[in-house]
Amino acid sequence: MAPPPVEVRVTRDDDGNVRVAVGSAGPDFTLAVLDVAGAVLTWPVLGDPGPPTAEIHDVGRAQQWLWAVYGEGVAAAVHTCATGRLAGAGVPVDPTALAADAARLGLGHWAARWWPASHLDGIPALQPDLLGLELAALTHQCQQLFDASGDGLGELGDFGDQPDDCAAELIEEHRAALDPLIQWWRAASADTAQQLERVLRLIDDAADGAGLDGPELRRLRSVLDRSSPAATASLDPGRLFARNDGYALAAGEQLVAGGRLIARGSGTNDWRRYPPGLVDASETAVSWTARALGARRQFEVDVVAHSAAPVTGAPLAAEVRVNDGPHTRVALARRDDMWTGRADLDLPPGETRPRVELDVLLPGFDPGPGPDTGAERDAIRALVRRRLATAALPVPNDAPPHGSSPAPFLAEIAAATTDEDY
Template structure:
């Protein structure tokens, strides 16, 4: 098996893809990752501390574990071959499913427009907590993905309420979560109202809140897309073209009115909006409805006048939501195709939240 040194860390020489296509799991002493739409994709392991990776024998055997740690400790930076080492596919399948569950919470492309249903985050978190507890041998140290209580606590009330709806699959999952919670100090004693994944009508209302079409006459208008890696999860409709913008004037100065289409429970309030058209720029923030009115400034940082607005060509205008990241529509299309496949064809790594989403009338 070949290892290479990357940014001061030893890693396996396995291909990696763009972040929204990569499922990641941090275990003790290493970060594991897989390309999500490659069912036979090799695991990529980046060792943060090979000595702390005491679980390595579980996937490489005792001799393989010893050979890898010894070789990495002795070798200089560069490339390294460790002969006779292979990874156990069955053991890795458990870890890949855990990584995939975290990916579902972070990158699932819920979209009313595209017909991709939202996944119930409480159910996902509950099942992930159970999977994490069953893989405790990989989490000798605290890691970003190992906190069972952090997974359960925000969803205790919703999980208990969901169990009362009568689906035995949900009831069994919640009962297991409640038993696990006793060991973590999380209370399941205060259910209030059931919070379910959205129905078609729910998402129609949310999507409609971001629809374009103000009363003012537009100087120019256009459409843009949200870069998923630029924004928090579970906020925006994941389809293309969900940002509508138009330049308006009030008789003196010009502003850009930006409206986004939403999907999910999280609020867009406070997320940055950047508008650029040549030397004209503007920065604002979305409100809770996913809209923003952005003051436009010229290259001298003066307000753009009505005359300037009407006389310029706005066709090259770019509108960005969130931080500045590079991301291709083709990559997002791959994620959508992967999500649709998972809703249509269940496998050993399917989560209950996916099953219920596929069964819903979304």
């Protein structure tokens, strides 16, 4: 028996914006987000994504893709609601190919922003060049979601209201990975080779449409013109795309400044308070130590760095609160695989169990502390572990099509098959 059709709720607010609602939202790191023509689309990452929720600020521009994502019934309801002739309605959704491709593109942008890479938790990072090229291919495949009025650079160099319409920019940024991608295609098994060829042909078509050129793109076009790759020996895609960043997780006790140990503990690792690529995503990545140095009381912060974290130029900080006192910012500096910082603090004489709240953040980026999301972070880690386990397995003949969001990205396949010690 076929499952019942999914229904969305179409409503209009006092400002004239139309909302196509599906279920309820969660913390921002559990949502895949895509900026499209006249609207923002969101999908839940945990569970079956289904159709997206849409916040539509320009119904005229959105009509070019509404019918192709939700079906004609929803598109008509949005138009009627926007004119004020309909206060709200529940409308069934017709699943479409563009809806599946858009969900996959949104999930790819989520992975670029929120993937919880962690040496401590054994979750490998996704290679950014490899993910970036597949996002370029998916963006080109989803061009119906975007329009020329919001595309390209504005007067001040921003991307208007469609920053995710960036196929050409992604190809330019990650073109160095094109040659390794071709090498992988030549050596891959039939199932992975089909996905690789689809990505490479979409990249070639997007580059041609954008007028991009260069030796990597010319080599790509030449290889694709031969119809099928010449077979080569098998290779490890994890090593093929690995960056030599010199990251090595330190073992043993961290360096300390001496003094008598008073107390130690762990802090909160809230992913929302800093950009990606700075901090190891583990819950145990943030720790503190209180020491007595004569009459002084010093507070030391240690935060395990992300494998791609810059050595300089990121003014990361810790926010510390002791015994319900004021919040204090402690500047952190990169030392090997750690962000570290120290500050003096006031403790009552004889204090051995201070109540410490500690968060890591990037000033200027930080939205501020929010509700505890530890359960959701655990659920995200479980999700990516399942995806990596799936990516490491051969793809059966009846696997979901390329545009289906459960299918692993090439970057996940490479991460799952690497022999790096995580």
